[in-house]
Amino acid sequence: MAASTLTTNITPAQKTKYLDQFLSHYKEVTVAEQFGQKVNLAHGEGKTVDWFRYHPLAKVTSAGSEGAKGFTYKALLGMNITATLVEWYDQVDFSMLHWATSRDRHLAAGVATVAQQASESIDREIIHQIVEHGIWPLPANAVNSLGVLDADKYAEGVKCDVITSTTAVSLDETTFGTNQLSANSESLDGGWACISKGRGYGHCSRIASFESTSNQMVLTNAAPETMMSAGDTTPTEFTLMAPFFASTALTSAHTISTECLNKAVEILRKNGAKKFANGRYACLITPEVHRQLLSDKRWRETAIHSPQIADGGHKNGMVATWADLDFFIHTSRPKYASTLGTVNSMSEGGTGRYMFTLCMGMDAFGVVGLEGMSAPRLSFKIPQPDDGNTSNPNNTYGTIGWYRAWITKPLNANFCVGLLSYV
Numbered sequence: 001m002a003a004s005t006l007t008t009n010i011t012p013a014q015k016t017k018y019l020d021q022f023l024s025h026y027k028e029v030t031v032a033e034q035f036g037q038k039v040n041l042a043h044g045e046g047k048t049v050d051w052f053r054y055h056p057l058a059k060v061t062s063a064g065s066e067g068a069k070g071f072t073y074k075a076l077l078g079m080n081i082t083a084t085l086v087e088w089y090d091q092v093d094f095s096m097l098h099w100a101t102s103r104d105r106h107l108a109a110g111v112a113t114v115a116q117q118a119s120e121s122i123d124r125e126i127i128h129q130i131v132e133h134g135i136w137p138l139p140a141n142a143v144n145s146l147g148v149l150d151a152d153k154y155a156e157g158v159k160c161d162v163i164t165s166t167t168a169v170s171l172d173e174t175t176f177g178t179n180q181l182s183a184n185s186e187s188l189d190g191g192w193a194c195i196s197k198g199r200g201y202g203h204c205s206r207i208a209s210f211e212s213t214s215n216q217m218v219l220t221n222a223a224p225e226t227m228m229s230a231g232d233t234t235p236t237e238f239t240l241m242a243p244f245f246a247s248t249a250l251t252s253a254h255t256i257s258t259e260c261l262n263k264a265v266e267i268l269r270k271n272g273a274k275k276f277a278n279g280r281y282a283c284l285i286t287p288e289v290h291r292q293l294l295s296d297k298r299w300r301e302t303a304i305h306s307p308q309i310a311d312g313g314h315k316n317g318m319v320a321t322w323a324d325l326d327f328f329i330h331t332s333r334p335k336y337a338s339t340l341g342t343v344n345s346m347s348e349g350g351t352g353r354y355m356f357t358l359c360m361g362m363d364a365f366g367v368v369g370l371e372g373m374s375a376p377r378l379s380f381k382i383p384q385p386d387d388g389n390t391s392n393p394n395n396t397y398g399t400i401g402w403y404r405a406w407i408t409k410p411l412n413a414n415f416c417v418g419l420l421s422y423v
Contacts, residue, residue: 021108025112026115032130049407114402118376155239166200170214255292285329335423338354353423
């Protein structure tokens, strides 16, 4: 990981020391970014980058004819996903007196603090984008002790009715009307909708509102293209979850369990999510969820708690391995308030009671940076006499700052299961 430093009146040894300290802290705290599909833009090639998300191909169901000519090729369908670099940065100042009286001690602490803020800011944005726009959502109370999904809280394979909008979607009565989820008059308000098949594949959105008389839901984030109805050859299919309705409210009994984890792995496999280099999926948990898992006897007694087992894989923040999952602790707590029937936004604190655990495979999200700046740039401005800075005429303070041209983007919600549990 490379970074640059801008310094004034600091020895080469000090430059190396502070830059190494900055990168060490940055890499130690940054967890989520290591799982993203990385793209670096070269200098002079603009600010926009794109990925291409292919739709899965239909299975071949019969053998072909020997020596057949004039073969009809299937279309390789998909869509571009674009992102534009934006600037992330911050800085702190320190006094001339402090610089003059405790130089090394002050900068050492300041660099560590700035590095932690940079890494937590980047990780927080990745988590925020995933839980708002890029997950296959699954509430803890939708999975029973046998690993079976509760149809009152969760629905798969729901198709569209005739539609012309990328935001207002009428659900097909045949696939949705038979599901218990539809029995509650406004059960989808504030829930999630993930496109699991067909046009718009991989897109996830919160549900702004749902009208039971017409079975129409309004998506908070418009689909990237107009979806296909149940009457088409390849109709769009949704996975739906309603987390904040009275019948689906989570309680203190709904913590992450081994049944939930097994179901998450099952969904990732079913959706075709690829494992990482070490042959396992990644599971991002908060300290609270880690504590809950340690109370689960089946998990505690079979999980391996040594980071060294991830040979050839990702190790940053890793605390355990269980089944096909490597567990990593992150501190960007994606909480939601338990207000019923509303589109709640993610927060790290406050009165939030619902928290996401993220189980993901490769290519669930992407990260983009400027070539040569894969880590934030570190800069020093040291107070010194007569530097010509009119905003600091008496040279009473200096600054330490970080800067990064960067962006993150969810790529395929089918490759990232969000387990919603109570904390």
